[in-house]
Amino acid sequence: MATTTALRARNADFWARAAPGWIAHADHHDDWSRPLGAPALDRLSIGPRERVLDAGCGCGGTTADLARAVGAAGYAVGVDLSEEMVAAARRRHPGVEFVAGDLETMKVVRGAPFDAAYSCMALMLPADPVAVLTTVMNSLHPGGRLAATVFREQSTVPWLPAAVLGAAAHVGALPPLPVGDEPGPFALADPARTRKALTAAGFDTIAIEPRDVVLETPDDPDAVTSWLIGIGPAGAAYREAPPEAQAAARSGAARLLSRFRTPGVGYRLPTGIWLITAECA
Numbered sequence: 001m002a003t004t005t006a007l008r009a010r011n012a013d014f015w016a017r018a019a020p021g022w023i024a025h026a027d028h029h030d031d032w033s034r035p036l037g038a039p040a041l042d043r044l045s046i047g048p049r050e051r052v053l054d055a056g057c058g059c060g061g062t063t064a065d066l067a068r069a070v071g072a073a074g075y076a077v078g079v080d081l082s083e084e085m086v087a088a089a090r091r092r093h094p095g096v097e098f099v100a101g102d103l104e105t106m107k108v109v110r111g112a113p114f115d116a117a118y119s120c121m122a123l124m125l126p127a128d129p130v131a132v133l134t135t136v137m138n139s140l141h142p143g144g145r146l147a148a149t150v151f152r153e154q155s156t157v158p159w160l161p162a163a164v165l166g167a168a169a170h171v172g173a174l175p176p177l178p179v180g181d182e183p184g185p186f187a188l189a190d191p192a193r194t195r196k197a198l199t200a201a202g203f204d205t206i207a208i209e210p211r212d213v214v215l216e217t218p219d220d221p222d223a224v225t226s227w228l229i230g231i232g233p234a235g236a237a238y239r240e241a242p243p244e245a246q247a248a249a250r251s252g253a254a255r256l257l258s259r260f261r262t263p264g265v266g267y268r269l270p271t272g273i274w275l276i277t278a279e280c281a
């Protein structure tokens with residue numbers, strides 16, 4: 001098992017290399033991936049004048065939605081490890097506040113205390129989930145609420161391995177696959193581990209509920225496969241590959257994703273997530 005320091009460096013390197021793919025696909029990612037965060041946003045039901053934090057905000061689409069919800073008298077801030085993604089978020093959403101930094105080592109987010117914290121598909125990625133949750137906890141008011149989503153086990157997210165496997169044979173080396181509890185898309189698939197991390201960080205009123213959502217896209221195999229490859233573990237290798245290898249990677253992924261496609265209608269990508277809610281003690 002790699003050390004926390006090594007895993008932290010691996011995570012930082014992964015997101016530095018992944019950032020251009022996320023930035024290139026940011027607009028349709030916001031649109032097509034919305035169901036991944038929607039249960040947490042619904043649960044938080046953010047209103048005017050609230051102060052809210054978006055932990056692992058990526059290119060900032062949801063932070064901008066939160067900024068609209070809190071209005072001029074409230075405050076929304078997105079935090080992300082990737083400086084490039086934060087720079088893109090600032091370009092995409094002028095006037096919205098973003099902070100580049102590592103939630104594992106930040107201790108408290110600038111602008112604290114917050115009434116609420118939101119996170120979509122980010123809490124499973126850092127080397128030490130307790131450290132990230134402690135930063136979030138330190139940044140909330142007593143009684144402040146957290147709502148977050150993470151993937152359930154891999155079998156409930158069948159499109160993710162399909163995109164990686166379809167592309168992998170046609171591009172260069174992929175980053176190391178996570179072993180055991182190492183950070184990665186499925187590192188918080190076990191709700192017992194998540195509950196333990198939340199408790200260790202000091203949260204209470206913890207609930208972890210399964211949700212089945214479906215990502216819907218237009219019937220555009222080239223756009224959908226380049227999005228799914230581009231934001232996934234094969235994204236950096238795909239970007240560095242020559243055009244003919246990229247085309248082969250897209251058609252490899254399209255073949256494995258065809259079971260989710262209705263020609264003339266689009267893709268429906270079934271996804272199992274956990275909706276995690278908790279309160280700051």
Ligand SMILES: C[S@@+](CC[C@H](N)C(=O)[O-])C[C@H]1O[C@@H](n2cnc3c(N)ncnc32)[C@H](O)[C@@H]1O
Binds near residue numbers: 103122127
């Ligand atoms: C899968 S993306 C999700 C982005 C966004 N929430 C969304 O739903 O589109 C995960 C994000 O978490 C960020 N991240 C990973 N580890 C982090 C850390 N230790 N501190 C802050 N952000 C982190 C990554 O840079 C990435 O933008």
